[in-house]
Amino acid sequence: MPIDYLPILVLVVVALVFSVLALLVPALLGPRRPTAVKLSTYESGKIPFGTTGRRFPVKYYLTAVLFILFDIEVIFLYPWAVVFKKLKLFGLIEMGVFVLILLVGYFYVWRKGALEWD
C-alpha cells in the first residue's frame, strides 16, 4: 500500500524544507564582512605557507595496499569464527588453505623487500 510510505514522504518534505531554510535564512540574515585574513586558510592561527599540492613518498602507498590486503583477511576470519563450530573440520581446513594462500603472498612480499622502509 502506497499510503504506508506516507511517513517517509513527510520526512523527506520536512528534511527538504529544513535544509533549504537552514541555507536561506543565514544567507539573508547573516552579516558577511570578508577580509583578507578571514578568507585565508585556517592553520590554527598560524600564518599558512606553501601549497597543498605537496609531494610525499610513494612508499606509503605500498604499505597501505598491503595493509588493506591483510586487513581483509582478518575481516574474513570474523564471520568464520562465528560459525566455526557448525563448519566442523571442513571449516578449519578451508580457512587453513585461505590463510596459507595469503601466507604465500606474505612471503613473496617479504622476499621482494616491500616491507623494507628504506
Next chain:
Amino acid sequence: MGLESRLPEGMVLTTTLEKLVNWSRRYSPWPLTFGLACCAIEMMHTGVSRHDIARFGAEAFRASPRQADVMIVAGRISQKMAPVVKRLYEQMPEPKWVIAMGACASSGGMFNNYAIIQGADKIIPVDVYVPGCPPRPEALLYAITRLQRKIEQEKFKDRA
C-alpha cells in the same frame, strides 16, 4: 552583506526580526575550542555533565573559527601567542563575542611582566570579563548568561 545594514530601523517588522535573530543567536553561542593555560582546564570542566554548559546552548565547542561565535580567552596570552589569538579572532565570522576568562585574560593577572599581554582587551575587543584565578565553572556559566543578556539587547544598527 546581511539584512542588518539594509533594513530601516524602528519598524515593527525590523524589531520583530531583530528579536528572532537575537533569540536564535542567544541560545547557540558556540565557543571556539581554544585554551591557553590553566583556565582552559576549568573551561573543559564546564563542559562536563556536572556543570553542563549545554544548558546554555554553548556545548558545541567548534574546532574551527569559521563555525564559532564566542571566543573564550582561557588563560594568559604571551607575547608569542598574541598574534595567533588575534588572527583566530579575525578569522571568526560575524557576529562574534569574546569572554576574557580569569585574571590573566582580563588584566594580565599576577604576570605583570614583559612576556605576558596585560589583558586580552589589549589586542581584541572583550565583551565579558570573568574574575578568578582560575574562575570556577559556575563563574564561566554566569559569564555566558551575561553574554546572552548582551546578545539579547543587540540592535541591527550596532553591527551594521
